[in-house]
Each structure stands twice: as structure tokens, then as C-alpha cells.
Amino acid sequence: MPSTPTRVTGRSLVEGAAQGALLYADVGLSFWGGVDPASGEVIDRHHPLSGERLAGRVLAIPSGRGSCTGSSVLMELISNGHAPAALVLAEADEILTLGVLVAQVIFQRSLPVVCVGHEAFKRLRGQGSVRIEGARLTLSGQRPNDGWHELDFPTPALSGSTISLSQQDQALLDGSHGKAAQVAMQIVLRMADIQGATQLLDVTQAHIDGCIYTGPASLRFAEQLVQWGAKVRVPTTLNSISVDQRRWRELGVDPALGEPASALGDAYMAMGAQLSFTCAPYLLDSAPKAGEQIVWAESNAVVYANSVLGARTQKYPDFLDICIALCGRAPLTGCHLDAQRxxxxxxxxxxxxxxxxxxxxxxxxxxxxxxxxxxxxxxxxxxxxxxxxxxxxxxxxxxxxxxxxxxxxxxxxxxxxxxxxxxxxxxxxxxxxxxxxxxxxxxxELNSARHRQVDVVSLGNPHFSLSEFAALSALCAGRHKHPEVVLAITCGRAVLEQAREAGHLQAIEAFGALLVTDTCWCMLGEPVIPPGATTLMTNSGKYAHYAPGLVGRGVHFASLAQCVEAACSATASGQPPTWLQPTVHMGA
Known part of the structure; x- marks a missing residue:
């Protein structure tokens, strides 16, 4: 006889009904860099679900992790039909939830998102299928019942919040400042409800990560806001985009990527954002001061702003960042509060x-x-x-x-x-x-390369700083890279000009390095990475993690000096640094 189904009740973050075969992991997943937005395949080669396809399955993960662009990837999957049937989380995740909310607004498509807590989440392990009806989950060891019919859960309106609003907030919500600001305020309030905030706060600046091109849906979202008359209400910088906007044709980038990626950057500038195009906004003159309340997206920038600068921001999802910039108001919760830090x-x-x-x-x-x-x-x-x-x-x-x-x-x-x-x-x-x-x-784990050959040396993830240019210049002085190795550095336009004025670029360019602005290694691919290249070397722990999934190459991870040596010799030692070798540490 079949076993009695197990039932779990959680908290519905996005209402809906669905069922499907269960795809379970006890490790968080970054949708950006971890899931292919065009196919729904898990491409994080370090994740237990690597190689699995999400489409039509109930994905159960403790939470998201990593990039703020996960919301954009999930929206792409919803729009192109490769999304999971539902998300079941142990902890509420704003990045993934926001991707679903924006898909509701732009594409009138959705999927249920349920948070069940850690103890109930463990009960999903080993289950064959899950049926979701609102906040209720029915677990079964069997495959899904093909005769089950989804219940009709209407998409909730993005309004009706109980959060205390100022007169200006109410005017934005009523549409007095245009359609874009109205929709933005609706989304901000919906997320505030999910986060448990009871009021909003003023922010002094924004950094937008949603300008990364993940597919047609990301461009459609931005252009829709422009058509609705969107204008930012606070000083706003832009993250790296997906191409070097000035040189993508020269670099051989396919117009199928170059044109929409460049257009996406233009759309955000049309909303009043500054042309910064850097994933390291903390290197700009506009970097916030300690205690300043800001809205930044891009995971490394968020962590740096909070930890190193002492500014205050949540890890904002793509799309919520621009919505807050259009309102100038953010939910008063999380790292905006003393107690949550x-x-x-x-x-x-x-x-x-x-x-x-x-x-x-x-x-x-x-x-x-x-x-x-x-x-x-x-x-x-x-x-x-x-x-x-x-x-x-x-x-x-x-x-x-x-x-x-x-x-x-x-x-x-x-x-x-x-x-x-x-x-x-x-x-x-x-x-x-x-x-x-x-x-x-x-x-x-970071050293995934299977042989010592090095074809590409990747520097600048996050974007290179002026002091990193100085250090690299000293390492490159009087030398030249191996003719078959590409050494490329990504950086922001402002820092590039500072490095040029300081005289750091002479030795680097004579070495044979390629300098790329506007974009970052997390978006670079062929032909900057030659099609025949099989192995990369980088000093970035972030890129060493993502590169095997993003560009399908093995990686050597090492110091900056070792990267320069490898650029000259086209080989890596393949050995850990001396300080990490177990023989150096008694009792390690």
C-alpha cells in the first residue's frame, strides 16, 4: 500500500499552486552564475545539483546565496518557460522572491514561493514529489500524480500594504508622480511586507545591479520603466554591464549580445543614473560614509559597503534596487537597523x-x-x-x-x-x-584545472583598484607575457583614467595586457577568452568559483604575482602556496 503523504504548512511568500517532482539540496544556490537563464540548467559546478534542470520541478533549497542578480535570472526563467514549478525555502529569500514579483508585473506569470523553516525543510529530503496549495505542502515518496489539477490562486495586487506611509509615499503610490514610480512603490511595499518592515526610510544613494543583461526579460523590464517615465530620485550609479559599451564590436562580441546589453545600460541612464559601469562603486568619489543609509545591489559591493565602509544597506535584489531609487525609500529592516548588524x-x-x-x-x-x-x-x-x-x-x-x-x-x-x-x-x-x-x-575546490597549462589570466573581479594597478605595474615592469596567453584586466572607466594619469599603465600595456572597462569577468566570454582556451588563472576567489559554470573552463587560483608568472610561462605550479602546505604547519 502507498504510504500516507506527509503534510507541511509554511509561510507563503508568493501565493500559488503547483506540483512536481522534487529537486532537493541542503546547500543554498545562487541563480546568477549558478543557473543558466536560457535553459534552467544548474551550472554551478561546485553545487550538488550541478547538471540538473529546474523546469517543471519543485526546487527545495535552504535559501539563495551569492549574487543579487539571481532575481533577474529567475524572472528570465519564468518568462521563457524554464522556471521551476515552485520554490520551497527554509528561510525567506528576498532575491528569489523579488524575481517572481517582477515577473507578475511585467509578464503576468508567477510561481509559488513558500518558506517552511529549517526543521520542516529537512522532512523534504528523500521525497519524490511535492504539491503546493498556498502555504500547504503535501509530500509524497511517489512521482507526481498527472491527474492533479492546479488550483486557481489569483495573483495578489501589489498594493494594500499596512506600512505607515508619509504624504510623499502616498503620492507615489497614488500615481501622482507617474506610472513607473507608482509600480516601483507598489513593489517596495510588497517586499517590505514580506520582510516584516513597518515603515520606510530615506536613502541617500543607489547602486543598480539590474543593468546586467540576463536575457530579453531584463531589457524589457528596464525599457518598460522608461516608457512609464521612470526617473531616479537619488544619486544612482550603475554596476558593470555585460559588455564594454565603447569597444564591444572591436573586441569581437556577437551583436546578439552586444546590442541588447548596451541598450540595457542606455535604458538605465535614461532613468537618470550615472555612467559608472563598475562592480566596485566603493572606489568612486561618491562612495558612502559610515552610517549612511543607501540601497546597493551587487553582492560584493553590498558586503564592502556594510563591512568596510560602515554604510547601511540590505543585500538588495536586482530590480528592487531601481524601484527604491525611483522612490528614494526603502524598507526599514535588516542591516539598516543597529540590532540586525x-x-x-x-x-x-x-x-x-x-x-x-x-x-x-x-x-x-x-x-x-x-x-x-x-x-x-x-x-x-x-x-x-x-x-x-x-x-x-x-x-x-x-x-x-x-x-x-x-x-x-x-x-x-x-x-x-x-x-x-x-x-x-x-x-x-x-x-x-x-x-x-x-x-x-x-x-x-577553487582549483578545478586538470593540467598546468594556462591560456588566460583573469584579473579584476571585482574591478581593479588604483593600488592594484600600481602593484601589477611593478610586477610587469621590463617583462612581456607569453605570446599564447591572454592577460586581461577589467576595471571601471574612472579608475582606468586614474591609473593612466598615475603612470601605471605604461608597463602593463608594454607587458601585453588587454584592458576592458564597463564589464566584468562574470560577464566576459568568447572571444576575449579564445575559443581554444581550456584553462584560466585568476587571483579572484569569486571568479574561480563561477568560471567553470560560466565559461566552461578549468581554473587555477593563485596570488597576483603567480598570475603574472603564469602569464609569462603559460604554466601554473598547481601547488598550494607555501603558507598553506600542510608540511609547514605542525598539527594542521
Whole structure:
């Protein structure tokens, strides 16, 4: 006899009904860089669901992680028919939920999203199918019943919030400032309800990640806002777009990508955003100050703003970022609040002796995998004096494996100069310790290349800083790369001009490097990466993680100096750095 179905009741983030074969993982998934927006295949080669297709299946993951662009990818999947039938989460995830809400507005298509909590989530393991009706889940060890018919759950209106509104908020919601601002306020209020906010706050600036081209739906969304008369209400910068807007034809980019990707950047500038095109807005003169309330998207930028600058932002999803910029108002919740910036986990780092600059991205990647959504306090680096570049590399890698918008480093980051300040009095926190063995395992995870050959050296993920240009210039002086190796650097236009004025580019260009602005390695592919290239080398923990799925190449991860050596020799050692080799550490 068939077993009795198990029933679970959760919290409905997006109403709906669906059923399908269950696709379960106990590891969070970044939809951007982890799922192909054109096919729905999981392309994160480090994830347990790698190679699986999402279409028509009920996807159960603890939460999203990584990139803010996950909302855009999910909207693309909904619009092109490759989306999962439903999402079941252990924790509410604003990035994925927002992708569904925008699909409702633009495409009148949706899928149910349900949050069930961690204990109930574990009960899904080993189940064959799930039926979702509102907040109710019916689990079965059997395959889906093809005779079941979906219930009709009407798409809820994006209004009717109980949040306290100012007179200006109400005017935006009533349409007094145009259709774009009205829809934007409706979406902001819907997300505020989901996040449990009771009021909105003013923000001083925005950084838009939604200008990344994930497919036709992302362009349609932006152009729809322009047609509705969208104009930003706060100073707004733009993230890297998907091409070098000035040179994509020269670089050989297919017009099928170059034209819509460039048009997407133009659409956001038509809304009043600045032409910045950088994933490192903290390198611009407009970078926010400590305590400033902002709305930034792009995962590495969010983490840097909160952790290193002491500004205040949530990890905003693509599309919610522009909606808030059009309103100038954001939900008062999460990292905007003092209480939500406290540490929830303590991680101790042991002394490792002299390290090179690959230490910080590797440590960030490893610690991110330990934290989930919890904000960590990291101890043991009080006397290490990491530079801003070290913290940039740490934060980008941390944001790749973690869903947390903030980290604290005792004695280093501004809110943890005295670590007591980020601890809740009287609260005992879980603790973990970084081991050499754990770091070595993460190093091996990032080093996916199967042979020592190096075809491409990738630098600038996140975008290169002026000080990184100075360091690279010194390493390249008087040398020239191997003729069969491409060494390319991505950076923002502003930093490129600063590097040129400082005299750093002479040695780099003589070395044979290719300089690319506006876009980033997370969007670059062929022909900048030659079709015959099989192996990349990078000093970015973020790109070392994403590249195997994004461009289908193996990766060597190493320090900046080792990257330059590999560019000259076309080979990598394939060995961990000296400071990480177990023989160096007694009892490691």
C-alpha cells in the first residue's frame, strides 16, 4: 500500500499552486552564475545539483546565496518557460522572491514561493514529489500524480500594504508622480511586507545591479520603466554591464549580445543614473560614509559597503534596487537597523605566518561557506593589517558562498574595532575555527584545472583598484607575457583614467595586457577568452568559483604575482602556496 503523504504548512511568500517532482539540496544556490537563464540548467559546478534542470520541478533549497542578480535570472526563467514549478525555502529569500514579483508585473506569470523553516525543510529530503496549495505542502515518496489539477490562486495586487506611509509615499503610490514610480512603490511595499518592515526610510544613494543583461526579460523590464517615465530620485550609479559599451564590436562580441546589453545600460541612464559601469562603486568619489543609509545591489559591493565602509544597506535584489531609487525609500529592516548588524557567529583564524595576497580571497570563500545567512565576527586578524584591496577580495569571495550582507573582523572593520560592540550582551554565540585543512580543501575546490597549462589570466573581479594597478605595474615592469596567453584586466572607466594619469599603465600595456572597462569577468566570454582556451588563472576567489559554470573552463587560483608568472610561462605550479602546505604547519 502507498504510504500516507506527509503534510507541511509554511509561510507563503508568493501565493500559488503547483506540483512536481522534487529537486532537493541542503546547500543554498545562487541563480546568477549558478543557473543558466536560457535553459534552467544548474551550472554551478561546485553545487550538488550541478547538471540538473529546474523546469517543471519543485526546487527545495535552504535559501539563495551569492549574487543579487539571481532575481533577474529567475524572472528570465519564468518568462521563457524554464522556471521551476515552485520554490520551497527554509528561510525567506528576498532575491528569489523579488524575481517572481517582477515577473507578475511585467509578464503576468508567477510561481509559488513558500518558506517552511529549517526543521520542516529537512522532512523534504528523500521525497519524490511535492504539491503546493498556498502555504500547504503535501509530500509524497511517489512521482507526481498527472491527474492533479492546479488550483486557481489569483495573483495578489501589489498594493494594500499596512506600512505607515508619509504624504510623499502616498503620492507615489497614488500615481501622482507617474506610472513607473507608482509600480516601483507598489513593489517596495510588497517586499517590505514580506520582510516584516513597518515603515520606510530615506536613502541617500543607489547602486543598480539590474543593468546586467540576463536575457530579453531584463531589457524589457528596464525599457518598460522608461516608457512609464521612470526617473531616479537619488544619486544612482550603475554596476558593470555585460559588455564594454565603447569597444564591444572591436573586441569581437556577437551583436546578439552586444546590442541588447548596451541598450540595457542606455535604458538605465535614461532613468537618470550615472555612467559608472563598475562592480566596485566603493572606489568612486561618491562612495558612502559610515552610517549612511543607501540601497546597493551587487553582492560584493553590498558586503564592502556594510563591512568596510560602515554604510547601511540590505543585500538588495536586482530590480528592487531601481524601484527604491525611483522612490528614494526603502524598507526599514535588516542591516539598516543597529540590532540586525550584530554578529551571530564567532570564527577564529589561527596564526599562519607570512601569507601572500591569495590568503584573503581564500579565507573569505572558506568563511562564507561556514556562515550561511549569519553575520560572523572573525577573530585572529587583529595584527594582520589587511589592506582595502585585501578586504575587497575577502568580501567578494565571502559574498559568493554566503548569503550574509555583512562581516566583522575584530580590530579591523569599523564597527568591530572593539569586538564587544558587535556582540549582543549576554548572548552566547556559536563558535567555529578555521583550520589549515579546511582552507586547503577550499583551495582545492577553487582549483578545478586538470593540467598546468594556462591560456588566460583573469584579473579584476571585482574591478581593479588604483593600488592594484600600481602593484601589477611593478610586477610587469621590463617583462612581456607569453605570446599564447591572454592577460586581461577589467576595471571601471574612472579608475582606468586614474591609473593612466598615475603612470601605471605604461608597463602593463608594454607587458601585453588587454584592458576592458564597463564589464566584468562574470560577464566576459568568447572571444576575449579564445575559443581554444581550456584553462584560466585568476587571483579572484569569486571568479574561480563561477568560471567553470560560466565559461566552461578549468581554473587555477593563485596570488597576483603567480598570475603574472603564469602569464609569462603559460604554466601554473598547481601547488598550494607555501603558507598553506600542510608540511609547514605542525598539527594542521
Amino acid at each position: 550584530k554578529a551571530a557567529l564567532i570564527i577564529d583564524v589561527p596564526p599562519l605566518g607570512p601569507v601572500d595576497d591569495s590568503f584573503y580571497p581564500l579565507l573569505g570563500y572558506h568563511i562564507g561557506s561556514l556562515t550561511g545567512r549569519r553575520i560572523p565576527l572573525i577573530r585572529g586578524l587583529e595584527h594582520a593589517a589587511p589592506t582595502r584591496d585585501d578586504l575587497k577580495a575577502f568580501g567578494a569571495a565571502f559574498a559568493t558562498t554566503s548569503a550574509a550582507p555583512l562581516f566583522h573582523i575584530a580590530g579591523v572593520t569599523p564597527e568591530a574595532l572593539d569586538p564587544v560592540d558587535v556582540l549582543e550582551p549576554g548572548v552566547s554565540l556559536p563558535q567555529d575555527t578555521v583550520s589549515v585543512a579546511g582552507l586547503l580543501a577550499s583551495w582545492r
